[in-house]
Amino acid sequence: MTMAQLGRDPIMTQRRRELARWVNIEKSMLDDVDRFTAENRLDFAGGAVEVRQFSWSKPVESVWSTASHCYLLHLSLDGKGPPNIVTNLTSGRNAASSMGALALVPPGQALSCLSAAGSSRAIRCLLDARLLEGFLADLPEWHDGLLHEAFSLSGGQIEWLIRRMYRELSAPDFATEAMLATFAQQLAVEIVRKFELRSVADFRRGGMAPWRLQRLRDRLYAEDPLPDLAELAELCDMTVRHLARAFRTETGQTLGKYRETVMVERATPMLRQGLPVTEVAGRLGFSSSGGFRSAFRRATGLLPSEIKAAN
Missing domain, CATH: 2.60.120.10 (Jelly Rolls)
Structure with missing residues (x-):
């Protein structure tokens, strides 16, 4: 045909x-x-x-x-x-x-x-x-x-x-x-x-137990400033190096990249609601709005103000 x-x-x-x-x-x-x-x-x-x-x-x-x-x-x-x-x-x-x-x-x-x-x-x-x-x-x-x-x-x-x-x-x-x-x-x-x-049910040799992954997610998405890697390692009762290696084996991405993703996920709804950039930065634990702007742009290619402007 x-x-x-x-x-x-x-x-x-x-x-x-x-x-x-x-x-x-x-x-x-x-x-x-x-x-x-x-x-x-x-x-x-x-x-x-x-x-x-x-x-x-x-x-x-x-x-x-x-x-x-x-x-x-x-x-x-x-x-x-x-x-x-x-x-x-x-x-x-x-x-x-x-x-x-x-x-x-x-x-x-x-x-x-x-x-x-x-x-x-x-x-x-x-x-x-x-x-x-x-x-x-x-x-x-x-x-x-x-x-x-x-x-x-x-x-x-x-x-x-x-x-x-x-x-x-x-x-x-x-x-x-x-x-x-x-x-x-x-x-x-x-x-x-x-x-x-x-899949969620898969637990590969050298990876992380599901309860540890859940602890990481719960802490990162809590309504508190973002934790640093040392706090996350202590939460999982692991060294920073061991945690970083296990997390990458289990998920295929670095823990730092995942933390950056969470930052964007938590910041975006607040910016859409019209909160000032300085307030969003403070809620996420950044010491300055400039540091937050740089981190957000590095992760997304957009400035926080562009999220607000689009709304």
């Missing part, structure tokens, strides 16, 4: 309507965008892939969500793109983090994305969740730690496969649709390999 015949095929037409509901972007966001162009798009067995361009002259906040049967992969084709902060509205704590050049959004997520002024050219891939779930005995549990990692992937086989999809979409050849479906299957395997073994 040719591409023209596919466009007239009633089954494919119905499938496009279904795919359009897999990811929902709040319409108000498009009203704030200066330019939007959808370059290429192709639907295939197991999902769809699309290249799109945006540009905007002021900070833009959008709310978008994934359906219960859709994985969304978003890769910036021009580097990391404008700095942005993603707030997970599905989480009871409205957990926030920065989004990297390559991001994976699992099914059933609702996100608020605040982007600094700029432009972006990106490829977006939608995957049917059944491609992944067919490999798993149980549905994966996407807790905050995994989501933080998923929102900021880099390199590896997942990015390579997305870029192969981009090449196939940019220069279609014999059996392009079948090739994209094959890449989608490979993506499903790579996502399972990367994230399935890092």
Whole structure:
């Protein structure tokens, strides 16, 4: 069947309507965008892939969500793109983090994305969740730690496969649709390999006991100034060096990076509420607002004042 015949095929037409509901972007966001162009798009067995361009002259906040049967992969084709902060509205704590050049959004997520002024050219891939779930005995549990990692992937086989999809979409050849479906299957395997073994129930040799991880989370998210690494080590009855090594083995990220993530998660809602930057800095334990501004910008690419200005 040719591409023209596919466009007239009633089954494919119905499938496009279904795919359009897999990811929902709040319409108000498009009203704030200066330019939007959808370059290429192709639907295939197991999902769809699309290249799109945006540009905007002021900070833009959008709310978008994934359906219960859709994985969304978003890769910036021009580097990391404008700095942005993603707030997970599905989480009871409205957990926030920065989004990297390559991001994976699992099914059933609702996100608020605040982007600094700029432009972006990106490829977006939608995957049917059944491609992944067919490999798993149980549905994966996407807790905050995994989501933080998923929102900021880099390199590896997942990015390579997305870029192969981009090449196939940019220069279609014999059996392009079948090739994209094959890449989608490979993506499903790579996502399972990367994230399935890092479930909450998994406790690897050299990692941390669940009760210690829970103590860390409880202390970091308490309504007190952020603790330093020495306090966290004492809380877990470990040396700083042992704690740092065990935490990285268990979670795949450094304890310092995790503490920085928590800082952003706790600061963002306060800034959105309009609290002065000096007050937010004090609540988080910074000795000066300048130190807080530097830490926040280093973590997110945005100044605290830009969060307030967007509201």
